[in-house]
Amino acid sequence: MITLGIDAGTKATKAVLTNHTGTLASVVLPCGRESTVTIADLARRDVLAKAGLSPESVTNIGVTGLYGDRVSFATNTFPEGVCLAKAMGYMKPSVHSVLDVGSVRALAIKCQDGRLTSISVNDRCASGTGAFVEVLASFFRVPIAELGNVALTAKEPVDFLNTCAVYVESEALSLMVEGKTAENIIAGALRGFSSRILSLLMSIGVEPDIAMVGGLANNKALVKNIEESLGLSLFIPEEPQTALAFGAALLAQGKE
Amino acid sequence: MSVYAGIDIGSRTSKGLILDDQNNTQWLIIDTEPAIEATARKLLAKVLEKAHLTQSDITHTVATGYGRVVVSFADSVTEITCHAKGAVFFDPAVRSLLDVGGQDSKAIRCNETGKVLAFALNEKCAAGTGRYLERIAETIGLPVDQIGPLSLQCTQPVTISSVCAVFAENEIISFLRDGKPLADILAGACQATVRRQLTLLRRVGAGTEGKLMFCGGVAKNIGVVKLLEKEMGVTVSIAPEPQIVGAMGAALIARDRARAGQKGQQVATTR
Numbered sequence: 001m002i003t004l005g006i007d008a009g010t011k012a013t014k015a016v017l018t019n020h021t022g023t024l025a026s027v028v029l030p031c032g033r034e035s036t037v038t039i040a041d042l043a044r045r046d047v048l049a050k051a052g053l054s055p056e057s058v059t060n061i062g063v064t065g066l067y068g069d070r071v072s073f074a075t076n077t078f079p080e081g082v083c084l085a086k087a088m089g090y091m092k093p094s095v096h097s098v099l100d101v102g103s104v105r106a107l108a109i110k111c112q113d114g115r116l117t118s119i120s121v122n123d124r125c126a127s128g129t130g131a132f133v134e135v136l137a138s139f140f141r142v143p144i145a146e147l148g149n150v151a152l153t154a155k156e157p158v159d160f161l162n163t164c165a166v167y168v169e170s171e172a173l174s175l176m177v178e179g180k181t182a183e184n185i186i187a188g189a190l191r192g193f194s195s196r197i198l199s200l201l202m203s204i205g206v207e208p209d210i211a212m213v214g215g216l217a218n219n220k221a222l223v224k225n226i227e228e229s230l231g232l233s234l235f236i237p238e239e240p241q242t243a244l245a246f247g248a249a250l251l252a253q254g255k256e
Numbered sequence: 257m258s259v260y261a262g263i264d265i266g267s268r269t270s271k272g273l274i275l276d277d278q279n280n281t282q283w284l285i286i287d288t289e290p291a292i293e294a295t296a297r298k299l300l301a302k303v304l305e306k307a308h309l310t311q312s313d314i315t316h317t318v319a320t321g322y323g324r325v326v327v328s329f330a331d332s333v334t335e336i337t338c339h340a341k342g343a344v345f346f347d348p349a350v351r352s353l354l355d356v357g358g359q360d361s362k363a364i365r366c367n368e369t370g371k372v373l374a375f376a377l378n379e380k381c382a383a384g385t386g387r388y389l390e391r392i393a394e395t396i397g398l399p400v401d402q403i404g405p406l407s408l409q410c411t412q413p414v415t416i417s418s419v420c421a422v423f424a425e426n427e428i429i430s431f432l433r434d435g436k437p438l439a440d441i442l443a444g445a446c447q448a449t450v451r452r453q454l455t456l457l458r459r460v461g462a463g464t465e466g467k468l469m470f471c472g473g474v475a476k477n478i479g480v481v482k483l484l485e486k487e488m489g490v491t492v493s494i495a496p497e498p499q500i501v502g503a504m505g506a507a508l509i510a511r512d513r514a515r516a517g518q519k520g521q522q523v524a525t526t527r
Contacts, residue, residue, distance in 0.1 A: 010426070033433075104423060125381075126422035135422070166382035166391070166421045167359060170267060177290035 001059045005249025006043060006074065007083070007242070008036050008065040011103040011130070012215070014245040015043035017051050017058070018253065022090075025051035026242045036070040044073075062252030064244050066105070076255050081109045081119040083247030088211060089114020090250055091243075092235050096207040099226075100244070101197055101216040103130040108201040118204045126165035128196040130216055135168045136189050140182050144215070147186060151221035154187035163192065187221060194225035211235040213243035258315045259307070260514060262506025263296055263330060264338065265323030268358030268386060269473065270295050272303040273503035274314070275511060282307040283500050292323040296330075316514040318506040322360075333509055335502055336362060336377075341370040342505030343469045346495040351466025354453055354484070354492075355501070356474035358386040363456040370505070376459040382421040384452025386473050389480075392445045395425050396438065403442050407479030413443035424448065446479040450487055457488070469493040471501040 002024070007014040011031055017024040027046045031039055040063070048055060063074035064083045080100070088095045088111050100107040105123035109116055122128045126135075137144045151157075158180050162171045168189065175185050201210070210232060216222055217240035227234055237243055257276075264271040266288060273283040284303040289295045296319065304310060319330035320338040335355075343353045344366065352365045360379035366372050382388050393400045414431050418424045424445070431441050462468060468490055474480055475498035485492055495501050 104426060123423075124419060126420045131422045162380075164380060164382050166387050170359070173290050 001253060002053065002057050003249045003252035004044060004047070004058045004061045005083070005245040005247065005252060006040050006061065006063045006065070006068070006071055007245035007248060008040055008063060008067040008071055009102055010066055012241065013039045013043045013065075014242045015040075015047040016242050016245040016249045017047050017053065018246065018249040020253075023246060024053070026239060026245070028241050036067040037072055040071040041073070060252035060255050062248035062255070064248045066102075076252055078248050078251050080107060080244055081116045083244045083251060084109055084213065085111035085116040085247070086114050086250050087213075087237075087243045087247030090246075091237050092209065092211065095209045095211045095235055097201060097205075097209075098211045098213060099197060099201050100212075100214045101130055102214055103134065105129055106197055106200050108204055110204055110207060120200055120204045122200050127163045127193075128200060130214070132165040132168065132193055133190070133216060133219070135165050136172070136186060139169050139172050140186060142182075142186070145218065147190070148219035148221040148223075150183050151187040151190050152224070154181075154183040156184050157191055158184050158188035160185070160188040160192045163196065190219070190221050191225050194222050195229065198226055198229055206230070208232055209235055211237070213237060213240045215241045217241075257309075257313050258514070259309060259313050260507050260510035261300060261303075261314050261317040261330075262338070262503040262508070262510055263299060263317065263319040263321075263324075263327060264335070264500070264502035264506060265292055265296060265319065265321035265327065266357050266502075267322060267360070269499065270299050270321070270323075271500045271503040272299040273500055273507045274303055274307050274309065275504075275507040277511075281504070281507070283497070283503060285499055288323065292326040293328060296323070296327040316510040316517075318510040318513070320502055320506045331510070331513065333506060336364055336372055336375050338502045338505030338509065339471065340364050340366040340372050340505065341508050342501035342503070343471065343495075344368065344370040345504055345508060346501065347467060347469060347493045349467040350469045350493055352457075352460065352462035352464075353469040353471060353501075354457060354462065356385060356449075356453065356470075356472040358390075358473065361385055361453060361456060361472070363453070363460045363462050365460045365462055374460040376456045378452070378456060381419075383419045384449045388421040388424065388449060389445060389474065389477065391421055391425055392428060392442075395428055396432070396441070398438075401476070403445065404477035404479040404481075406439050407442035407446050408482070409439040410443035411437065412440050413447055414440050416444045416448045419448075419452070443479065446477065446483050449474070449480050450483045453484065454487055463488050463490055467493045469495065469501070471495060471498040473499050
């Protein structure tokens with residue numbers, strides 16, 4: 001049975017096609033001003049084209065994500081934490097704790113055998129979500145995908161005092177006036193950020209193996225900070241951004 | 257000729273005020289630049305020029321605000337102390353004040369001489385500060401000083417559920433896409449701002465005795481002022497220029513210290 005999983009997030013819509021062998025194709029489409037259902041439909045077409053399949057070949061469409069309920073053509077809707085647990089159960093069953101840092105919310109879960117056992121969410125304060133990193137990247141005019149690499153070149157990361165995402169700019173500016181380099185400021189800011197998102201994970205108890213998903217899992221500096229704090233390696237799937245969509249597709253396999 | 261100078265270095269703007277022995281004042285507001293000491297010197301030079309005075313006419317200078325310790329040529333006094341002093345100068349009936357600046361907000365309770373009895377500060381989170389409203393103005397594409405007047409034209413204020421300034425922006429984009437009237441969105445933003453301030457005010461027991469003064473740049477927002485008055489059930493007192501209350505207090509303290517130095521004893525603020 002071929003199923004489609006769609007994760008309708010704030011910054012991007014992710015679509016994954018699966019069958020009994022696993023993933024057939026996946027896409028990540030950045031969101032703009034169009035409606036959720038428009039971009040979800042685009043993602044569906046793109047991923048089908050990528051797999052060389054027709055829309056009729058899809059049996060079920062599972063949807064998740066912050067705007068999942070607006071994807072009217074879905075057959076099933078699943079909560080994010082449940083999708084994440086399912087995806088981990090398939091990809092790496094030894095994982096029991098997962099961090100998912102999105103643009104406007106961060107999620108930490110505990111899971112066992114593909115089932116969600118515990119969950120903690122931060123959607124109140126931007127300083128613990130991707131929004132903080134976006135502000136940082138925008139200030140220094142560095143593409144988000146490059147930010148981690150820039151941070152890794154830093155020799156003396158600064159002590160970044162402010163936690164508020166709004167104050168990032170003024171603090172970064174003051175530090176630059178003091179003569180600190182961009183990479184040292186970025187590295188310092190990311191270090192503070194990593195401890196904030198780690199505390200979300202700690203709030204429900206850390207149980208190895210630990211995984212990280214979401215776009216920020218591609219940020220090598222962030223991952224390095226977290227691994228150093230934990231004293232453990234993180235499992236990061238090949239495509240960390242599509243993990244939730246993958247989970248939704250898997251869950252849709254089990255639906256008639 | 258003896259004049260006394262007060263400098264308030266804020267996150268957004270720096271305020272300089274010169275005071276003489278007859279309570280005449282001359283003041284100026286400029287943008288704070290990242291180089292703080294340079295900003296302070298520039299500010300003082302400009303306000304002296306405005307007053308047709310020179311550096312040598314200044315007997316004593318006090319600096320306050322978040323950049324105060326960097327100002328090498330002045331005494332440093334906390335914003336809390338300076339704001340309370342400045343507030344009772346402008347309105348002797350004031351016993352509590354709310355100062356909402358660019359990046360922080362504070363609630364203060366004081367006595368009739370401007371001595372601080374209690375205070376509460378928020379400097380960690382941009383929610384409810386000038387920056388919050390600035391970002392909203394930027395998102396909508398309006399000058400900040402239009403938020404207040406426009407918000408008064410609302411028919412049904414939206415509710416912004418996010419405390420966080422960054423997330424509030426996302427909510428506002430949704431409201432704009434849904435076609436909600438600008439006035440309603442702005443009223444919602446002013447509402448959210450006041451909600452944050454009420455927490456601080458309650459913490460110090462503000463408004464229970466005497467008058468409440470509202471100062472800082474955000475006090476110029478008529479929408480926020482009216483909502484604050486509605487929530488607190490009082491008419492708030494607002495200085496002729498709400499942004500200079502801190503600098504006024506600093507200048508008054510500079511004068512007190514100069515006089516104490518001359519007389520060799522502590523002198524309370526006199527009129």
